Amino acid sequence: MADHKGAYGASSSNDTSFRKTWDRSEYAAKAADRDQKIKEEGKARYQATLEGKKYHRRASTPEDTKDTEARSARLNVADKVGKTQIIVAGAGQGKRGKSAGFYCEACDLTYKDNLQFVEHLNSRQHLVATGESGEVRRAALEEVKDRFEYLKRKREEEKAREVVDLTSRIEVARDQEEREREEKRRKRNEKRRKTKDGLGVQEIKVENDGVIC
Amino acid sequence: MAHHADAKRALDERGYKGQLVRGDNPLKLFEKPVRDRIVDSYYWKEQCFGLNAATLLDRATELSFVGGTYGVAQRPTPFLCLAFKLLQIVPDKEIILFYLEQEEYKYLRVLAAFYIRLAWEKDEEVYATLEPYLTDSRKLKRRTREGWALTYVDDFIDDLLLKSRVCATTLPKINPRLFLEDEDRLEPRISALGGELEELDGEDEEEDESNGEVEEVNGPVNGREHEADGSDEEMVGG
Ligand SMILES: [Zn+2]
Numbered sequence: 234m235a236d237h238k239g240a241y242g243a244s245s246s247n248d249t250s251f252r253k254t255w256d257r258s259e260y261a262a263k264a265a266d267r268d269q270k271i272k273e274e275g276k277a278r279y280q281a282t283l284e285g286k287k288y289h290r291r292a293s294t295p296e297d298t299k300d301t302e303a304r305s306a307r308l309n310v311a312d313k314v315g316k317t318q319i320i321v322a323g324a325g326q327g328k329r330g331k332s333a334g335f336y337c338e339a340c341d342l343t344y345k346d347n348l349q350f351v352e353h354l355n356s357r358q359h360l361v362a363t364g365e366s367g368e369v370r371r372a373a374l375e376e377v378k379d380r381f382e383y384l385k386r387k388r389e390e391e392k393a394r395e396v397v398d399l400t401s402r403i404e405v406a407r408d409q410e411e412r413e414r415e416e417k418r419r420k421r422n423e424k425r426r427k428t429k430d431g432l433g434v435q436e437i438k439v440e441n442d443g444v445i446c
Numbered sequence: 447m448a449h450h451a452d453a454k455r456a457l458d459e460r461g462y463k464g465q466l467v468r469g470d471n472p473l474k475l476f477e478k479p480v481r482d483r484i485v486d487s488y489y490w491k492e493q494c495f496g497l498n499a500a501t502l503l504d505r506a507t508e509l510s511f512v513g514g515t516y517g518v519a520q521r522p523t524p525f526l527c528l529a530f531k532l533l534q535i536v537p538d539k540e541i542i543l544f545y546l547e548q549e550e551y552k553y554l555r556v557l558a559a560f561y562i563r564l565a566w567e568k569d570e571e572v573y574a575t576l577e578p579y580l581t582d583s584r585k586l587k588r589r590t591r592e593g594w595a596l597t598y599v600d601d602f603i604d605d606l607l608l609k610s611r612v613c614a615t616t617l618p619k620i621n622p623r624l625f626l627e628d629e630d631r632l633e634p635r636i637s638a639l640g641g642e643l644e645e646l647d648g649e650d651e652e653e654d655e656s657n658g659e660v661e662e663v664n665g666p667v668n669g670r671e672h673e674a675d676g677s678d679e680e681m682v683g684g
Contacts, residue, residue, distance in 0.1 A: 301451040303496040303504070351492045355452065368448040372500035374540050380500040384507050385550055 300370040301360060327353060339363045449535055451496045453485050456534055465536040467565045468618060472533040475564050480614050483515060484522045484530050494527055499537040502528065506545070509553035512602065513589030514614025523589050525557060526613055532561045546575070552584045556602050560613065563606040569621045570631045572607075577635060579603050 327342030327349075328334075334343045335350035339362045344350040353359055360367045372380075449456065449464060453473070456462060462471045473481065484490050493505055506528055513523040522530075532542075545558035559576055566572050582599035605612050607620070626632040 300448070301496045303494075303498070303501040304492065348488060348491070351488070351495075355491060355495050357452075360451075367451050369451050369496050369498050369535075371448055371535075372498040372537075372541075374538065374544065376500045377503065377537075377541050377544060380503050381507075381544075381548065384503055388507070 299365055301365045301367050302369070449498075453490075453530075453534060457481065457485070464534075467533070467536065468567055472536060472565060473530065475533060475618070476530060476615055479520075480515065480522065480526070481530070483520060484527050487522050487527060489522070489524050490527045490530075493524070494531050497531055497535070499535055499541045502531060502535070503554070506554045506557055507551045509551075509557065511587035511589050511594075512553065512556055512597070512613065514612075516589045516591055520591075520614075522614075525553070525560075526615075528557055529560050529564070529613070529615075532557070533565065536565070543575070546579070552582070552586065552599055555579065555582070556586065556599055559603055559606055563612075563617055563620075564615070570626050572620060573623055573626065573632055573635075576603050576607060 327337070327340065327344050330341060330343065332343045334345045335347060336343045337350070337353060337359065340353070340359055342353065344353055357367065456464060456471070457473055464471070466472070467475065476484070497505065505524065509525055509528070511523065512525045514526055515522050542558050542561060545554050546562065548554065559579065562575055563572060566575070580600045580603055582603075584599050586597045586599060586602060588595045588597045602612075606617065607623075610617055623632065623635070627634055
């Protein structure tokens with residue numbers, strides 16, 4: 234291999250252009266920001282002490298985190314209902330690896346019930362693992378209106394589908410009934426043809442056939 | 447401003463940095479036992495996590511009853527959980543008005559009304575905003591402590607303006623309408639029924655005279671009224 238390339242594809246290992254060049258004003262802004270944070274923290278710490286409480290520092294939020302969003306659908310727990318599940322030891326603690334129960338792929342943990350699972354999905358640990366900030370973005374009016382229109386449309390479509398469903402169900406039922414009637418007639422005719430006179434087998438009624446009146 | 451998905455953080459009195467309502471953390475408008483039951487409920491954990499004012503519509507448009515808490519365990523209704531979520535989000539006023547004004551989803555309308563009664567600080571604004579919906583006579587299902595009851599949008603709004611306790615929640619004090627009229631903070635209300643109502647009043651007076659006693663119709667505004675079915679009884683413990 235004559236052509237020596239760095240692991241990241243840089244043509245020379247001496248090339249440092251990928252490094253971020255620090256802008257003076259940006260640096261100053263960052264420093265000011267940090268000072269502000271220290272100040273705020275000091276204030277909060279003081280406040281907490283006044284109230285006789287212990288101050289807990291918030292973990293800093295990485296810049297590339299994404300907002301936390303609501304679940305788009307209900308958790309699918311229905312397919313677990315009624316199935317035998319092995320209850321793992323140490324309830325409440327997720328069990329490492331995939332096993333029977335509710336599995337979180339991002340954290341490689343399995344929970345024995347849906348409540349513990351959902352608690353895990355809401356936990357700081359899980360949010361960090363999935364690169365979420367835990368912050369929920371604020372929605373503006375326009376977005377609320379759009380969502381509303383979308384939901385309204387969806388409901389109307391569902392209603393329309395139900396109507397279609399109902400109509401087709403009625404049609405299917407009618408077809409079915411028609412077929413059954415046809416089948417009965419066919420059997421009746423066959424039975425009649427089997428007897429000589431073509432009148433079919435007469436039903437013989439016996440009195441006192443064991444039924445107490 | 448974004449809010450934190452974890453309500454425990456918002457309930458942490460040290461760390462609350464969100465918008466204030468009536469000078470305090472709006473979540474505290476719900477009593478502590480109710481708050482605890484909400485954040486412990488599965489509906490809250492599964493369905494309310496990470497909602498904002500737009501995605502909250504997904505849940506609110508699926509509401510099928512109002513109510514506070516129910517059953518022996520006093521479980522919170524989805525209605526109550528979503529009201530709590532609104533107090534966490536504190537949506538812009540125009541968004542709350544949008545919820546209220548839309549026609550399609552009556553439970554969304556009363557959810558907004560409930561929020562307005564809890565969180566809006568100007569009494570005259572509460573009356574002026576909610577009273578127009580005293581003409582909405584659509585039926586509502588209400589989950590009571592032990593079962594179900596029927597109510598109406600107008601009755602629910604009426605309760606919000608007259609009662610001190612609705613849906614397991616003690617409503618903040620509000621001045622009676624007449625007081626605000628006397629203070630010139632509110633115009634006298636022209637009833638949608640107009641003359642019809644006056645005629646009814648006339649009949650009532652006649653009856654009252656014949657009975658020889660005057661019945662108290664609405665009870666004291668600031669008095670504590672408990673409903674007959676007990677659905678809004680105090681939470682036990684603290
Ligand atoms: Zn996870």
